[in-house]
Amino acid sequence: MLRRTLLTSAVAVPVLAACVTPTTGAAVDPMAPLPADNSSHAQPAVARVTHVSLDLEADFARKVMTGKCKLRIASAPDAREIVLDNDNLVIRSIKANGRDLQYTVGERRPTLGAPLTVQLDGADEIEIDYESSPGASALQFLEPAQTASNKKFLFSQGQAILNRSWIPTQDSPGIRQTYDARIVGPADLKVVMSAEMLTPNGETAGEGKRAFRFRMPQRIPPYLIAIAIGDLVHHAVTDRTGVWCEPSVRERAAYECADMGNMMRVAEALYGEYRWGRYDVLILPPSFPYGGMENPRLTFLTPTFLAGDRSLVSLIAHELAHSWSGNLVTNAVWGDSWLNEGFTSYIEDRIGEELFGIEETRMAEVLSWAALQQTLQTAQPAQTVLHQDPAPGADGPPSTIVYDKGAWMLRTIERIIGRNQIDTYLRGYFDRHAFGPMTSEWFLADFRQHAVRGDAALEAQLMLDQWVYQPGLPSNAQAPVAxxxxxxxxxxxxxxxxxxxxxxxxxxxxxxxxxxxxxxxxxxxxxxxxxxxxxxxxxxxxxxxxxxxxxxxxxxxxxxxxxxxxxxxxxxxxxxxxxxxxxxxxxxxxxxxxxxxxxxxxxxxxxxxxxxxxxxxxxxxxx
Known part of the structure; x- marks a missing residue:
């Protein structure tokens, strides 16, 4: 077990927030230090991607995405190459300013894919002509019979390291990137992405085709680049929230999502401005593998939450909460994913408490506690630690650890320092580190600087290191009552x-x-x-x-x-x-x-x- 520094240690916390604008997070120093990420081939200390520009067509017949990707690159003064992540991409050429660049594709490893090393020859922007392979792990092309509209459908799922199967970029959560896209699809289908839609009605792109353009000016981790193409309609809930879905689902979706505006109001009152513009959700066909995916501006949702009585809408509150914890401030490496999910589960409960009442929230917490206790009885101790160093492709800790133990750490902090104090801290935390990466070590240093402030008695009472770096639950954890x-x-x-x-x-x-x-x-x-x-x-x-x-x-x-x-x-x-x-x-x-x-x-x-x-x-x- 790794030992970590205590209160008196001088741990450097990135001052990225001082270098970004509140809206776009445009970094002054794009080469700010990052921790090593064993889930990526990238070498960000040498060169890193800062912007992705996609010009792709969805080929439903061949089940591939094909076209070009331009990458804007920041690099160290002596950089000669950049290493990208690639999983079974078919590379046709790589150019800079019209001239061919040399590149090599290394040995592919399961899950991790292969490194794509490009000789930069002084270039700060490169263009890759490529296509994905059929069966790309991030893409699912659905047959008409698998959809409610009986029309073809495509959606992506990038988390954690799957987007390298359709986008040749550096697929590491700490390497934040802006992006724009032009996507061509069948003329009878709508393209949506986790970005601002610039052409709501599309543009003619040849016989039987339409193109849609998108822009994401905020810097996001690459796993949040997401796309869906299908027979989609939009229902506005408020002036900045709404639902995308297949037409036959529209009435049910509108009913279940009616509280989206109130959820946004509560979240902003607690944690500050929503910084992504619109907040829409997309209800996907039944094959979507998760409850929800917090793609910025466009959360992807499972249709299994359409219960008909709004009894499962806490799922929306959870995904909305990711707009602060996960999307705004993101784990720099996947071994710290509790910083996304644990924080978000805590915020979900705070939103739910305001909208649905304290008692209903307490009941949800009791169920969470019971699930966590079961995991603690059955999992190996090493799998119950919040901060992990998993091998590439290895199973991480159970979700109850990432979500529930992480949330219980924050609930315990709230009980000890008070609700006003933790709200003040979290609002400042999201402001200080907006559009930036985070690690367990950096979070603990930040919390100690802004909340503990050298109080040794409080430090002992909080047991912060035990929560993050020790198995099980510390002795200050308390079971909830409902x-x-x-x-x-x-x-x-x-x-x-x-x-x-x-x-x-x-x-x-x-x-x-x-x-x-x-x-x-x-x-x-x-x-x-x-x-x-x-x-x-x-x-x-x-x-x-x-x-x-x-x-x-x-x-x-x-x-x-x-x-x-x-x-x-x-x-x-x-x-x-x-x-x-x-x-x-x-x-x-x-x-x-x-x-x-x-x-x-x-x-x-x-x-x-x-x-x-x-x-x-x-x-x-x-x-």
Whole structure:
């Protein structure tokens, strides 16, 4: 275990905020020092990309992106080359000012891809003529049958290091870049990106084609460059928020997203101006592998949050919160991803508390605490440390550590120093380091400078180093309490003692229903499961979180009447959070579950994103 400096140490924190404008984050010193990033081939101390300009066409027939990419480069005085990240790109030429540059493609490594080394010959801008390969890990080309509109669809997923499969740049979260793009697609489809749309109606680009232009003047980490192309319409929620979706989803999407303006109001009151212009969300087809992806100006969302009753809209609050934690201030290396997700989970709760009430937020925290405790009991100690140094391509810590332990650190700080003090600190933190990278070490130094201020007693009480660099939870962590679960826990006890299913189920919110299903006895008879289904209609619920908890319980007990609902769930969406655990549970049920898992996966696999396919391939082994 690495030792880290304490309060009295002189740790340099980058003063990037002094060198940027509030709106664009245009750095005066583009060569500011960065920590080593083993997830990238880049050598940013030698030369780094500062701007990406894309001129690409989406070829749906061949399932590739093809065209040119111009890169603006900052370099050290003695730099002779720049090293880019590249994963199976087909490079046709690299030029500067019309002349060919020499380049080499190194050996490809799994996940990491291959280094693309370009001899600069004095150039500060280069142009790469290339195309992606079919099956590029960041891109999913969907067939019409996989969409609500029955039209072709394309979307990208860049996090963590997948964008190198369609953009030849330095794919490291610490190397922030502005970008612009001209994207050509089929004339009957709309192109959207994580950037300002300059041509809302597109431009003619040849027979049957239209081009759309975009601009991102703020410096972003390259994993946040994102694209989608499909039959898309826009619904405005407020003058600066709205929803993109397929036409048939528009009414449901508008209903579920009605609170976006209020979420923005609360977040800005807490943490300062939203600095990205518009905030739109895009509801993707079911194969999207995550709950949400916080691409700036255009969050990508899973359709599984469309519950019909706004019960899962905390997902939007989480992704909006990333506009400060993650997008504005970004982990410089992926081993510090808790600085994105842990901070964001804390901010999500603060937004939720204002909009939905303290008690509902406390119930969410209790569920978070329970999930974290389960992880601490089952994971290796080294996997429960916030700051990690994972090998390239290796699994990082469980999401409950990155999200929940990170959030509990901030909740503990709030309890000790007070809400006003942590709000003041966080607002200043986002201002000081806007559009810049962050590490665990830099954060701790910044917090000590601006919040602890040499108070040794406070330092001891906070246990900051234990939170970040030690496994498990420090002794100052406190379990949350939610009075809204008292009735739920009593209902669980009554059912466990042979009583009827919860009579109050219809009046409970999502968190209460999850608590009930998650705390019921894990071993139940067919008769008891029949009683739950008959009373609560669990197989038919439209809430994906509740359905997942029910199906997990049903699989554990080999409950055959739930198998049709299970098959529908696994074949109608591809969210990794739901898919992977259910296949794992099925494969753990021997002769009963394994044939079911293989049968469903054979039907469902083609509709899953490659990220999810890779994970489930390892779970569902051949017979």
């Amino acid at each position: 009075s809204g679960f008292t009735e739920v826990d009593q209902a669980v006890q009554a059912f466990a003692g042979g009583g009827a299913p919860a009579a109050a189920w219809a009046n409970w919110n999502t968190a209460q229903r999850q608590r009930y299903l998650q705390t019921l006895p894990r071993e139940l008879s067919r008769a008891r499961l029949d009683a739950l289904q008959a009373a609560l209609h669990l197989n038919e619920t439209g809430n994906s979180e509740v359905l997942f908890d029910w199906l997990a319980l049903a699989v554990r007990n080999r409950y055959q009447p739930a198998v049709p609902a299970l098959e529908t769930f696994l074949t109608s969406q591809g969210r990794g959070k739901f898919v992977r655990p259910l296949y794992t549970a099925l494969m753990g049920q021997g002769d009963w579950g394994q044939p079911i898992a293989r049968r469903i996966y054979a039907r469902a696999r083609a509709g899953y994103h490659p990220i999810v396919q890779a994970g489930v391939d390892r779970i569902v082994t051949p017979a």
